[in-house]
Amino acid sequence: MLTSLTRWFDSRKRERALRRHAIPDALWARTLANLPFLDWLDDAGRARLRDMSSLFLAQKQFSTAHDLELTDEICVAVAAQAALPVLNLGLDFYRGWVGVVIYPGEFVIRKTVEDEDGVVHEIVQDASGEAWEGGPVLLSWEDVRMGSGGDAYNVVIHEFAHKIDMLGGEADGRPPLFKRLHPDLKPQEWADVFDHAYDRFCRRVDGISDRRWQQFAETSLIDPYAADHPSEFFAVCSEALFVTPRPFEAAYPELYRLLARYYRQDPAQVFDPPLAPEID
Template identity: 70%
Template sequence: MLSKLTQWFGTRRRERALRDYAIDDSLWQATLDGLPFLARLAAPDLVRLRELTSLFLAQKEFSTAHELELTDAMTVAIAAQACLPVLNLSLDLYRGWVGVIVYPGEFVIRKTVEDQDGVVHEVEQDASGEAWEGGPVVLSWEDAQMTDGSDAYNVVIHEFAHKIDMLNGEADGHPPLMRRWHAPLDSQAWADVFDHAYDHFCARVDAVLERRWARFERDSLIDPYAADHPSEFFAVCSEALFVQPEAFEAEYPQLYRLLAQYYRQDPARVGMTFTPPA
């Protein structure tokens, strides 16, 4: 009886959220027009993405910095991109926090880093996005609008991939594997593919001579920044999976299949959803 009552309340909350945060047709179409990589989704998936975007808006609180005006177009565009990775999973992967903070452009973050000699330094650096463990996602609106698909860059998908990675502790490139979604994946199967790909990518970056660095940055699908840490490799590769899936699959076929299995989507197959192996 209690489980039925809980389910009833959950259904009522969902219906109320879909009603209160409904996205009108013109705004949704404008959002799709501004995010061309969403054209890979089949029509039923776009319907589900629209509903999930409304539910996300009902659960999260948006705010801005430096007097940036918050608009419906802004919140829907960010929410739709945030919901794409969890389209066939659940918004539960974004539980435990509520804030999305939007800056007009890049912002300064302060980090503590340890050098090769073990000396700790406080440094400042410009950032286009940041995900705080247990806290908000912070985004540059200027960067969040770089969505034409000319490269694999997508700051929203990147930061929300970090949030998924953080769900089982500190971000380490090993996101939570849920039996109901990810069987037969396990931690060893993930490590066999992901860790090998990360080590190989880092070796490629380390091998690039300074005079060839600009060419490497121009020619590589995966930003060299991904070599900084396994968590960055996971986030950058998540961007590539959704924004330039064909190129990603061609360059990293095993890693593509791993992430497609994780997210339960197969973006390189237009209009198709990933089917995990039996």
């Protein structure tokens, strides 16, 4: 009886959120037109993405910096791209924080890093996005608009992949596995496939000469930045999975299949039989 009552209240709460944060048809159509990498979704998938985007807007608090005007266009563009990775996982993967801060362009961040010798350094750098453990996601609106699918770059998917990774603690390239969502995906399999791909990519990056570096950076499907840390490799590969899925599957088939099974989505549409059924 209590479970049924809880579900009834949850359903009513969801319905109210969908009504209150309903996305107008014209705005949703413009959003989809600006995100051609969503074309692989069928009508039912797009409808679910629209609902999840509305629920994301209901749960998160948007703000801007440097006098950028906060518009519905900005909020819906970010919400749609943030909702995509968790479309078949659920918004609970973004629990524990509420803030999304949008800057007009790149912004300066200050952080402390510890080198291999244990020495702590204070660094200042420009950033297009940043995800804080237990805190907000910071995004450059200029870069959000760049993530339309021309190449494997999408700052929203990148930073929200970090948030998924952080669900189990510090981002380390090993996002949490749940039996209900990943019944056939074991930690050892993740380590075998992901760690091998990461190590191989790092060796490839390390082997690039200074003379060939610029060419490699411009032509590599995966940004060389992914070699900085397993968490960056996970985030960058998540971008490739959703934005350029077919080239990614062709170049990294095992890694593509691993991430597709994790996110329970198949943007390149190569799985037979299909992935596990969608969840509510």
